[in-house]
Amino acid sequence: MSKLKTITMEWTGSSLILVDQRYLPLEEIYVTCKTYKEVAVAIKDMVVRGAPAIGASAAFGYVLGIKEFMGTENFDEKMKNVKETLANTRPTAVNLFWALDRMEKKFKEIKNEKNLIELIEKEALNIAYEDIEANKAMGKFGGELLNDGDTVLTHCNAGALATVDYGTALGVIRGARELGKNIKVYADETRPYLQGARLTVWELYKDGFDVTLISDNMAGWVMKQGKINAVIVGADRIAANGDVANKIGTYSVAVLAKKHGIPFYVAAPLSTIDLNTPTGEEIPIEERSHKEVRYCHKSKMVPEEIKVYNPAFDVTPNELVTAIITEKGVVKSPYIENLKKLFEK
Numbered sequence: 001m002s003k004l005k006t007i008t009m010e011w012t013g014s015s016l017i018l019v020d021q022r023y024l025p026l027e028e029i030y031v032t033c034k035t036y037k038e039v040a041v042a043i044k045d046m047v048v049r050g051a052p053a054i055g056a057s058a059a060f061g062y063v064l065g066i067k068e069f070m071g072t073e074n075f076d077e078k079m080k081n082v083k084e085t086l087a088n089t090r091p092t093a094v095n096l097f098w099a100l101d102r103m104e105k106k107f108k109e110i111k112n113e114k115n116l117i118e119l120i121e122k123e124a125l126n127i128a129y130e131d132i133e134a135n136k137a138m139g140k141f142g143g144e145l146l147n148d149g150d151t152v153l154t155h156c157n158a159g160a161l162a163t164v165d166y167g168t169a170l171g172v173i174r175g176a177r178e179l180g181k182n183i184k185v186y187a188d189e190t191r192p193y194l195q196g197a198r199l200t201v202w203e204l205y206k207d208g209f210d211v212t213l214i215s216d217n218m219a220g221w222v223m224k225q226g227k228i229n230a231v232i233v234g235a236d237r238i239a240a241n242g243d244v245a246n247k248i249g250t251y252s253v254a255v256l257a258k259k260h261g262i263p264f265y266v267a268a269p270l271s272t273i274d275l276n277t278p279t280g281e282e283i284p285i286e287e288r289s290h291k292e293v294r295y296c297h298k299s300k301m302v303p304e305e306i307k308v309y310n311p312a313f314d315v316t317p318n319e320l321v322t323a324i325i326t327e328k329g330v331v332k333s334p335y336i337e338n339l340k341k342l343f344e345k
């Protein structure tokens with residue numbers, strides 16, 4: 001009997017089953033992770049991706065580490081290694097580190113309890129279900145910002161597949177519909193990994209939304225033509241001053257939105273806000289394999305002798321952000337520059 005089952009992941013109590021997002025939308029293949037190392041590989045190889053989804057997956061990976069090492073010598077030391085192995089998978093999404101810190105804190109509180117496994121599993125399940133609730137709360141707050149008949153542009157995939165379920169940016173689009181508003185979507189394909197073309201379009205089409213796929217270089221022109229009423233994206237890490245790290249190409253979309261007087265909204269749970277990172281300058285930007293750029297649709301486009309640069313994220317400065325939508329409410333410019341207040345309520 002599954003204890004959690006969504007479009008993104010299933011926790012059976014002894015394994016984490018992930019839809020392999022590298023093969024969507026053409027094939028629905030699943031990866032079953034029975035060890036923390038298998039979860040680490042799944043995160044690094046982007047079987048599962050998206051800040052909240054990565055965090056929740058790592059939390060269940062931590063549980064698998066407990067189950068593997070409980071009752072063995074140097075248990076504490078081994079659990080430090082489990083955390084480090086999972087933390088070393090990808091550097092930008094702060095949810096990964098937030099989730100692992102929360103699991104380790106819980107472990108230190110309960111490690112001598114007889115029902116340790118039950119209690120640590122409950123913490124991972126809490127992280128997962130809290131994410132879904134946060135997304136639905138953001139959906140309501142963000143849905144109120146959109147107007148009936150709006151057309152929204154989004155970049156990458158900040159949908160159910162990037163979270164435990166429902167999504168952050170796509171959660172706002174879902175929330176607006178639940179408020180009775182008719183919302184159309186333009187989705188950037190999001191080179192090089194094509195999360196928009198492969199995941200966002202698939203998610204929204206399956207949910208009955210009017211979604212149009214565009215290549216990334218078309219975003220400016222559709223804005224210039226007056227087709228876009230708002231931009232909404234997710235985030236991987238938001239610095240204390242409101243600078244936003246998100247999928248590469250987000251910064252360009254934010255500059256274009258500013259130029260065309262279009263509101264630029266970021267939807268992210270508090271677990272994506274990192275008060276320990278003062279500004280976007282300090283956010284580590286993951287660089288991924290040249291192969292993701294060199295190859296497109298599994299066929300080589302560019303010979304090996306050509307240099308490739310593949311930053312997976314960029315940083316949008318706070319002055320380009322109209323509002324940040326969280327599960328605790330909407331923070332509008334200029335209050336974005338001091339997100340610490342969100343945690344004081």
Ligand SMILES: CSC[C@H]1O[C@H](OP(=O)(O)O)[C@H](O)[C@@H]1O
Nearest residue numbers: 049050051156158162234246247
């Ligand atoms: C709701 S977080 C989604 C966020 O994560 C994506 O990155 P990746 O697919 O590389 O994990 C992208 O930045 C999305 O906006």
